[in-house]
Amino acid sequence: MPDRFSLSMLPAREGDCLHIAYGQAGSLKHILVDAGRQWTWKHALKAYLSENAITELELLVVTHVDRDHIDGMMAMLGDPDFDLEVKNIWFNTWAHLRGEAIVLPVHDDPDTEAFGAKMGEQLSTLIIGKNWPWNSQFSGKAVEISDDPEASTICFDELCIRLLSPDRSKLTGLIPGWKKECEKAGLTPGGSVKDYVPDDDEIEEFGSVDIDALAAEPFREDHSKANGSSIAFLLEYKGIRFLLSADAHADLLVKSLEILGASTAKPLHVHAFKLPHHGSKYNISSELLGLIQCENYLVSSNGNYFKHPEDVAMARLIKHGTRGSVINFNYKTDYNDFWKNDRWESQYHYSTNYPVNDKDGFLTLSFEVPD
Numbered sequence: 001m002p003d004r005f006s007l008s009m010l011p012a013r014e015g016d017c018l019h020i021a022y023g024q025a026g027s028l029k030h031i032l033v034d035a036g037r038q039w040t041w042k043h044a045l046k047a048y049l050s051e052n053a054i055t056e057l058e059l060l061v062v063t064h065v066d067r068d069h070i071d072g073m074m075a076m077l078g079d080p081d082f083d084l085e086v087k088n089i090w091f092n093t094w095a096h097l098r099g100e101a102i103v104l105p106v107h108d109d110p111d112t113e114a115f116g117a118k119m120g121e122q123l124s125t126l127i128i129g130k131n132w133p134w135n136s137q138f139s140g141k142a143v144e145i146s147d148d149p150e151a152s153t154i155c156f157d158e159l160c161i162r163l164l165s166p167d168r169s170k171l172t173g174l175i176p177g178w179k180k181e182c183e184k185a186g187l188t189p190g191g192s193v194k195d196y197v198p199d200d201d202e203i204e205e206f207g208s209v210d211i212d213a214l215a216a217e218p219f220r221e222d223h224s225k226a227n228g229s230s231i232a233f234l235l236e237y238k239g240i241r242f243l244l245s246a247d248a249h250a251d252l253l254v255k256s257l258e259i260l261g262a263s264t265a266k267p268l269h270v271h272a273f274k275l276p277h278h279g280s281k282y283n284i285s286s287e288l289l290g291l292i293q294c295e296n297y298l299v300s301s302n303g304n305y306f307k308h309p310e311d312v313a314m315a316r317l318i319k320h321g322t323r324g325s326v327i328n329f330n331y332k333t334d335y336n337d338f339w340k341n342d343r344w345e346s347q348y349h350y351s352t353n354y355p356v357n358d359k360d361g362f363l364t365l366s367f368e369v370p371d
Contacts, residue, residue, distance in 0.1 A: 003369035004028065005240045007272050009330035011044040011361025012036025014278065014304040015068025018244060019048070022159055022237045030054050033061045033244055035072030041079065044361065045072060055084060058156050062091035062123065063246035064230045067185035070123060074186070077126040089132045090231060093124045094178055096135070096142035097171045103140050121187040142171055143231050149259065158238060164256035165232035165248040174225040181226040211344065214315035215286070222249050222282035232276070238369040241269065243292065245276035250285045262291040272365050274298040275317070279309020286320040294322045296365055303335035314339060323349040330355060330363040
């Protein structure tokens with residue numbers, strides 16, 4: 001029986017909730033990356049785990065503190081019905097930004113509650129309460145790129161993860177704004193999760209589309225320190241590769257891919273690439289696209305708040321991405337459905353894929369692993 005390696009985007013509204021499964025049917029192993037909004041846990045993820053009989057995770061990743069990635073994680077961990085064994089969790093908190101390690105107390109240590117309170121963020125306290133191995137592959141320190149390339153690769157049996165983001169400079173860059181970013185994500189001690197409404201200048205207006213003109217617009221780098229701290233990585237299982245980029249900055253992704261040997265002459269081949277920051281023009285550059293030979297691009301967003309994916313980013317992708325690739329959307333919205341265009345698809349050599357029937361928000365790519 002052939003092995004399976006699959007990547008599923010779950011309904012996370014404007015955020016991310018990604019499930020990776022690998023191994024043989026009947027004995028699959030699972031990884032969960034982010035959990036979208038509170039709504040995601042209550043109306044999608046909780047039922048999804050039950051329906052797929054997922055009771056154990058090899059790894060749970062919280063990529064960064066933006067609430068469209070972390071909000072549902074807090075709802076999941078705080079749910080009294082939550083019953084899931086988590087072998088490892090990766091999440092960078094305040095101590096990790098400062099280069100410090102978190103060594104968890106013994107589970108029955110009477111100081112556990114006080115220790116959690118000192119952490120200052122709700123998610124940290126919830127993790128401590130679960131007593132899960134936290135960043136254990138990094139000795140309790142930050143999940144970050146190492147100067148030693150081998151130390152940036154973590155393997156779980158035959159599944160290997162190569163870190164692409166963050167590095168030390170991206171983490172320390174978040175220190176001044178940590179409190180602000182935590183407040184936006186509802187991570188203040190004793191606070192409640194509040195809706196985050198972006199500033200007007202963060203919203204891209206929807207308008208007419210000229211692919212060549214949009215693709216030619218100069219690239220401007222994402223200025224968000226929280227996005228720069230994103231945990232992004234390359235997953236490889238028996239020759240199949242997924243690139244999961246969270247909301248990472250393009251400059252660091254480019255640097256990390258070049259260290260791996262990727263170039264425009266010899267791009268890195270991946271079977272699936274979850275585009276950074278839900279298709280933001282500030283995170284997708286033609287330089288980044290030129291380093292990757294990709295079969296499937298994935299866009300995780302319903303367009304809420306930020307109207308992602310942005311036209312400029314998609315134009316760059318169509319113009320400078322891999323010819324013959326498929327662009328996979330987990331929602332069909334006013335901000336993405338027009339990319340299904342016979343003339344454009346023929347001219348620029350791409351195709352589109354959307355959820356079917358009433359499964360908006362769900363989209364799975366599954367690969368049979370060669371013997």
